[in-house]
Amino acid sequence: MRPWALPPPLLPLLAALQLHGAPQRNVLLLLADDGGFESGAYNNSVIRTPNLDALARRSLVFQNAFTAVSSCSPSRASILTGLPQHQNGMYGLHQDVHHFNSFDGVRSLPLLLRQAHIRTGIIGKKHVGPEAVYPFDFAYTEENSSVLQVGRNITRIKMLVRKFLQSQDERPFFLYVAFHDPHRCGHSQPQYGPFCERFGNGESGMGWIPDWRPQRYSPGDVQVPHFVPDMPAARADLAAQYTTIGRMDQGVGLVLQELRRAGVLNSTLVIYTSDNGIPFPGGRTNLYRSGTAEPLLLSSPAHTGRWGQVSQAVASLLDLTPTILDWFSVPYPTYSIFGRKEVQLTGKSLLPALEREQPWATAFSSQSHHEVTMYYPMRAIQHQQFRLVHNLNYRMPFPIDQDFYVSPTFQDLLNRTRAGQPTHWDKTLHEYYYRQRWELFDCSRDPGERHNVAADPRYAVVFERLRSQLLKWQWDTGDPWVCAPDAVLEEKLSPQCRPLHNEL
Numbered sequence: 472m473r474p475w476a477l478p479p480p481l482l483p484l485l486a487a488l489q490l491h492g493a494p495q496r497n498v499l500l501l502l503a504d505d506g507g508f509e510s511g512a513y514n515n516s517v518i519r520t521p522n523l524d525a526l527a528r529r530s531l532v533f534q535n536a537f538t539a540v541s542s543c544s545p546s547r548a549s550i551l552t553g554l555p556q557h558q559n560g561m562y563g564l565h566q567d568v569h570h571f572n573s574f575d576g577v578r579s580l581p582l583l584l585r586q587a588h589i590r591t592g593i594i595g596k597k598h599v600g601p602e603a604v605y606p607f608d609f610a611y612t613e614e615n616s617s618v619l620q621v622g623r624n625i626t627r628i629k630m631l632v633r634k635f636l637q638s639q640d641e642r643p644f645f646l647y648v649a650f651h652d653p654h655r656c657g658h659s660q661p662q663y664g665p666f667c668e669r670f671g672n673g674e675s676g677m678g679w680i681p682d683w684r685p686q687r688y689s690p691g692d693v694q695v696p697h698f699v700p701d702m703p704a705a706r707a708d709l710a711a712q713y714t715t716i717g718r719m720d721q722g723v724g725l726v727l728q729e730l731r732r733a734g735v736l737n738s739t740l741v742i743y744t745s746d747n748g749i750p751f752p753g754g755r756t757n758l759y760r761s762g763t764a765e766p767l768l769l770s771s772p773a774h775t776g777r778w779g780q781v782s783q784a785v786a787s788l789l790d791l792t793p794t795i796l797d798w799f800s801v802p803y804p805t806y807s808i809f810g811r812k813e814v815q816l817t818g819k820s821l822l823p824a825l826e827r828e829q830p831w832a833t834a835f836s837s838q839s840h841h842e843v844t845m846y847y848p849m850r851a852i853q854h855q856q857f858r859l860v861h862n863l864n865y866r867m868p869f870p871i872d873q874d875f876y877v878s879p880t881f882q883d884l885l886n887r888t889r890a891g892q893p894t895h896w897d898k899t900l901h902e903y904y905y906r907q908r909w910e911l912f913d914c915s916r917d918p919g920e921r922h923n924v925a926a927d928p929r930y931a932v933v934f935e936r937l938r939s940q941l942l943k944w945q946w947d948t949g950d951p952w953v954c955a956p957d958a959v960l961e962e963k964l965s966p967q968c969r970p971l972h973n974e975l
């Protein structure tokens with residue numbers, strides 16, 4: 472949308488802002504690391520998240536938002552490009568030996584915004600590369616700072632936001648604050664507790680975060696999601712996670728307060744979401760609803776009509792790049808990454824939902840790796856109440872990642888399974904490891920995704936429709952896995968999918 476085509480309700484606001492010489496329109500993207508629905512805004516009545524709740528009262532609250540991949544770097548790359556992992560190249564985690572990167576030719580959001588003379592900043596966890604694809608004008612990330620400081624120390628984060636705003640020029644800005652909370656840390660900094668919930672709490676050896684008022688939760692009080700075993704170990708794990716979410720929540724309040732102080736809050740679109748599912752069984756690395764559904768708050772100072780309302784419309788984190796480009800009136804360029812096939816964004820701008828409820832019903836996800844050893848390609852579609860997951864290499868056991876493995880919840884599951892004791896989980900470890908090739912769930916009848924109806928003749932029409940929608944999206948997004956697992960893709964020949972006769 473061009474500035475001269477702005478809908479009438481925006482014109483007085485822009486005029487007022489121009490009068491004061493303030494930047495016209497900015498974006499603040501707040502990202503939680505492995506966060507879920509643990510907030511008052513999403514009806515968790517135990518955790519105390521006053522800052523997220525206050526933001527939700529100034530936001531449209533999405534009830535059906537999904538990540539395009541349930542893994543950190545791939546999700547961040549798809550948020551920042553609008554392209555799924557199989558199209559932008561970030562197949563798995565970016566750091567160390569995993570070493571995944573996006574393709575050099577990808578035109579990311581920060582790149583496009585920079586070219587459009589919008590100032591870009593990142594504070595916190597970056598976890599994507601290469602630098603040339605994801606350039607930021609202002610950057611305090613794990614690449615040149617301690618991730619604990621820039622991602623979990625909310626006093627430090629507050630000071631960095633202030634520094635960014637103090638050096639702000641007349642350009643509009645895009646500021647991306649990527650918390651490292653509430654990620655687990657039992658595998659990397661176990662001295663701070665399984666969720667780094669003790670980092671900076673003022674106890675001996677923990678250091679102090681001056682702006683943080685730690686909250687403590689009793690394991691008996693936490694709300695256990697249906698996909699997590701209701702056991703003391705998992706409850707203690709969740710209680711620690713709540714404390715860490717409380718730190719992030721207070722960080723959200725500090726960041727918003729900095730924008731308010733700088734006089735830019737009411738010219739800034741604020742988005743809050745998370746990269747992937749929570750780090751519990753069935754959460755992160757899974758393409759079930761439990762691993763892909765994300766909180767999503769969209770707060771526009773220019774659209775107060777739906778503040779505090781809950782939207783049922785299906786949103787994807789692939790929609791964030793088109794939404795932010797729309798907000799800044801920056802067009803998506805015509806280009807290709809490989810060959811002559813033009814790159815098309817398959818997401819949509821979410822801004823129309825700020826005015827009225829939208830009929831959006833579909834979201835896609837695509838996963839290849841988490842850690843480099845965790846190859847388990849999956850494609851999924853959510854359409855209305857149905858979710859179809861295609862497990863391409865379903866004959867191999869589902870892989871487990873390092874920090875999840877050592878988590879108290881998973882260790883307890885392993886121990887109990889080995890000892891033949893009840894796990895109070897909604898599936899067995901065997902079922903978790905060994906999946907059907909196609910999994911279809913009717914979430915309206917089966918919100919816990921317990922009954923795979925892919926082979927049920929009553930769902931044959933739904934199954935075929937979702938399968939063909941998913942396949943079309945794979946072709947549209949240049950998915951190299953589009954013929955797998957029972958055929959080979961011959962890119963330059965026709966027909967392109969050549970059968971393997973491999974008994975699948």
Ligand SMILES: *[C@@H]1O[C@H](CO)[C@@H](O)[C@H](O)[C@H]1NC(C)=O
Pocket residue numbers: 512513514532533534781
């Ligand atoms: C929270 O619960 C209320 C009352 O049941 C419901 O109207 C609302 O949609 C829920 N909010 C979310 C975000 O699910």
Ligand SMILES: *[C@@H]1O[C@H](CO)[C@@H](O)[C@H](O)[C@H]1NC(C)=O
Pocket residue numbers: 607608609610611612615616
């Ligand atoms: C990190 O890099 C940015 C530029 O990308 C620079 O402005 C900042 O000073 C660096 N911070 C540290 C702690 O080196």
Ligand SMILES: *[C@@H]1O[C@H](CO)[C@@H](O)[C@H](O)[C@H]1NC(C)=O
Pocket residue numbers: 624625626627670671677678679680681
């Ligand atoms: C958090 O950051 C502040 C400001 O840089 C610093 O004074 C404090 O020691 C830090 N806390 C921890 C636990 O590192």
Ligand SMILES: *[C@@H]1O[C@H](CO)[C@@H](O)[C@H](O)[C@H]1NC(C)=O
Pocket residue numbers: 484487488737
């Ligand atoms: C923005 O906020 C400031 C201070 O809170 C207020 O004076 C101003 O009128 C607001 N502008 C708009 C357009 O709402």
Ligand SMILES: *[C@@H]1O[C@H](CO)[C@@H](O)[C@H](O)[C@H]1NC(C)=O
Pocket residue numbers: 704879880882883886
């Ligand atoms: C699981 O068993 C191991 C080995 O017996 C033990 O060290 C560990 O504490 C147990 N963990 C949990 C969470 O029960």
